[in-house]
Amino acid sequence: MSVERTLYHFPLDPASRQVRLALGEKRLPFEDKVVRYWEQPEELAALNPSGLTPVLVEDGPDGRLVLCENRAILDHLEERYPEPALLGREPADRAEARRLLQWFDRKFDYEVGSFLLHEKMEKRLLRLGAPELAALRRGREALRAHMSYLEHLLAERDWLAGRRLSLADFAGAAHLSVIDYFGDVPWRDYPAVKTWYMTVKSRPCFRPLLADRWPGLAPAGHYDDLDF
Incomplete structure (x- = not known):
């Protein structure tokens, strides 16, 4: 078909x-x-x-x-298109993947993206002026709190939702990759998260994202480096 x-x-x-x-x-x-x-x-x-x-x-x-x-x-x-399954095979795995999907799309986006991406990306696109330092500081502080939570999860798991790659990993990597495009992720302070992200970043499905560029918005120098 x-x-x-x-x-x-x-x-x-x-x-x-x-x-x-x-x-x-x-x-x-x-x-x-x-x-x-x-x-x-x-x-x-x-x-x-x-x-x-x-x-x-x-x-x-x-x-x-x-x-x-x-x-x-x-x-x-x-x-x-059930194969490969990206929500998990067991009910508990699917429930955890869905929970983390909501986590990133609501909590992470509200507490981190709404500040960092608004100030660094949307303001440029909409020509709304320079970033506000207070908003950037608030977004970066929230990012550290979220990174600490992910570090805690990955201390006990191979992937964010459990033993297998899931949509939760793609949600987390998608949100962090845009923050990383602008060079704001403190990878050095969160080694387990960095290792996890490098693993996701190395998958073939991630390659098109590493080629993304937008006029007037240059990525950080390490953005497309698989071994950063």
Whole structure:
């Protein structure tokens, strides 16, 4: 059964990156369309009234399916393309993976991304002026708290949610990779998290993310280095 997929995304959006990683890990080919979501393009609004990325469109024998935003897309990919399984095989593993997905998309994004990415990325894209030092400091302090929590998890586990790679790892790596693009992750102070991230970063599905660049937003020098 032939299915043509188109992913509407922004390269430095953590939610979009989660979907790209899952598609790559499952070896599902897709055409990518980069969208400037902050400009509220009509093409994106017609697919997703919220105007948010990512959006995955699948055209197949049964017609067109439009999936809006990362949780709906990830659930669909697990349901329709179950191998390799990225939520875990046991109920407890799936529950923990889902918990961490929520952790990154809500708590981490609110406490870290909403400060660091807003100040360093969104303000530039929207031409809102220079970053506020107080906001950057707050985001960096919260990042350290989250890194400590991940260090604690990885002291007892091979992967974030347990013994196997899961969507929780892709969620964590997606969020941290965008922060790392701007050079704000204190890797040296969290060796277990660094080792885990290097392992995820070395997977074939991660390679397209390492090639991401955006005009006016240069990455840190180590961003695409697998052995940083």
